[in-house]
Amino acid sequence: MKGFAWTSAPDLAAALRAGSATVAATMAAAPGPAAANAVILKAGGIDLLDLMKEGLLAPQRIVNLRGIPELGRIAEEPGGALRIGAMVTLAQLAGDPLIRARYGALAQAAGGSASPQIRHVATLGGNLLQRPRCWYFRSIHHDCARKGGRQCFAFMGENQYHAIFGQYGCAIVHPSTAATALVAFDASVELVGARGARRTVALENFLLGPEVDLQRENALAPGEILTAVLLPAPKPGVRSFHLRQGELDSFDWPIADVAVVLELGRDGACRRAGVVLGAAAPVPYRARGAESALAGQRIAEGTARSAAIAALAGATPLAKNAYKVPVFEALVRRAILGAAGQA
Ligand SMILES: Cc1cc2nc3c(=O)[nH]c(=O)nc-3n(C[C@H](O)[C@H](O)[C@H](O)COP(=O)(O)OP(=O)(O)OC[C@H]3O[C@@H](n4cnc5c(N)ncnc54)[C@H](O)[C@@H]3O)c2cc1C
Ligand code: SF4
Structure with missing residues (x-):
């Protein structure tokens, strides 16, 4: 690893x-002064240090965000919305009573992501902004399309952990498990630019698929800092559930995960549903077919099963990842029943 200067903000x-x-x-810049002189932000440092150790990134300076108190708070806003500072750790999120x-x-x-040690260091902001896990992307020997090369090695190669939807020239899956749940809750991110200008963007629009940009996974601008994640106040009758399936019962990214948010009326019928699949597409995949199938229905085994089939309609698995389709169908069905309290 190359030496670097250190600033603690x-x-x-x-x-x-x-x-x-x-x-x-x-990473997309050609080798030269732009890449060598880069100043890069660090939160928990888990993904950043991985990229540096893998030889994919060699910044000139690292700016540590961990000493900024205002980024580390969880606060309820007037009206009931929740503001989660970008430096809140995954362990804090998992344990917070609210x-x-x-x-x-x-x-x-x-709480299901990574290992206890990692969850105590990894921050929500860094989790949303971590780079993809595709093994060709993580290898200095593969100059793939996401790194400015000409081809995607996954399409003809080892694609068992890759996307089953939305592979436009690149078949990554979005690596953030928290993002699956946050999109289901219609969360937004707050960003502050170099001149202090604040903007708020729906997370679903902030995360970019390869059809929009092949070389970046989000709309973070140079100089910008992600300061908070904003969750709307929950409506009465809202219940939710997240389920993940790993390849092993161990700490690793899931091969499939699902978040379901149901707004249930007093009569037990579903007024509105959010169904989002993680590890399925380059961005958290909103399963609109499943959401429509649930709207107006009472939740039962049959409704959940039909919605699960609708969720996977239109999937375009690659040569080695068709196994994900039945895994997702089972997770969607179980997560719907879990959200409805019928698991
Ligand atoms: C064994 C293992 C298992 C894992 N399993 C999972 C899993 O199941 N699910 C999952 O989601 N993740 C998993 N991870 C990934 C891990 O959760 C992420 O690497 C971690 O959340 C990144 O957070 P961080 O605070 O360390 O970010 P950093 O590494 O510090 O930063 C990540 C990126 O975000 C930028 N950045 C960070 N904060 C800000 C900010 N506030 N504003 C602007 N830019 C910023 C940095 O410049 C960097 O590019 C796993 C990791 C390991 C090693
Ligand atoms: S899936 Fe994306 S990141 Fe992986 S090799 Fe293809 S272009 Fe690169």
Whole structure:
């Protein structure tokens, strides 16, 4: 690993003044001064250090965000919305009583991710912004399309962990498990730009598929800092559930995960459903067919089964990952029943 300079930012203004580049732009830049002089932000450092150890990134300076108190808080806003600072760890998310009570699927998604040690260091902001796990992307020997090369090695290669939807020139799956639940809850992200301008973007629009941009997974601009994730106040009757399936019963990214958010009326009928699949597509995949199949219905085994089949309609698995389709169908069915309290 190459040596680098270190800055510990005491507050947001200092971090913004440091003038960071995004990791995606730095990795896509041709070798030269832009890549060698890059200033990169660090949260928990888990993904960043991986990229550096893998020889994929060699920043000139690292700016540590961990000393900025305002990024580490969870606070209820007037009206009941929840503001989660970007530096809140996955362990805090999993254990927070308010999140467990109101946004159960998020607590489950965070609590099931990685290992206890990683969850105590990994932050929500870093989790959403981590780069993909595709093994060709992570190998310095493969100059694939996402790194500015000409081809996607996964299409003809080892694609068992890749996408079954939306593979437009690149078949990554989005690596963040928390994002699956956050999209189901219609969360937004707050971003502050180099000159202090704040913008709020729906997470679903912030995360970019390869048909929009092949070399970056999100719309983070150079110099921008993700400061918070915002969750809307839950409506009465909202219940949620997250389920993941790993290849082994061990700490690793899931091969499939599902978040379901149901808004149930007093009569037990579903007013509105959010059904989102993780590890299925380059962005968390909103299963609109399943959401429509649930709307207006009472939740029971048969409804859940039909919705699960609708969720997977239109899947386009690759040569080695068709096994994901029945795995997802089972997870969607069980997550719907779980959200309805019938698991
Ligand atoms: C064995 C193992 C198993 C794992 N399993 C899972 C899993 O099941 N599910 C899952 O979701 N993840 C999993 N992970 C990934 C892990 O959760 C992420 O690497 C971690 O969440 C990244 O967070 P961080 O705070 O360490 O980010 P960092 O590595 O510090 O940052 C990640 C990226 O975000 C940028 N960044 C960070 N914070 C900000 C900010 N506030 N504003 C702007 N840019 C920022 C950094 O520049 C960097 O590019 C696993 C990791 C390992 C090693
Ligand atoms: S799936 Fe994407 S990241 Fe992986 S080899 Fe293909 S282009 Fe590269």
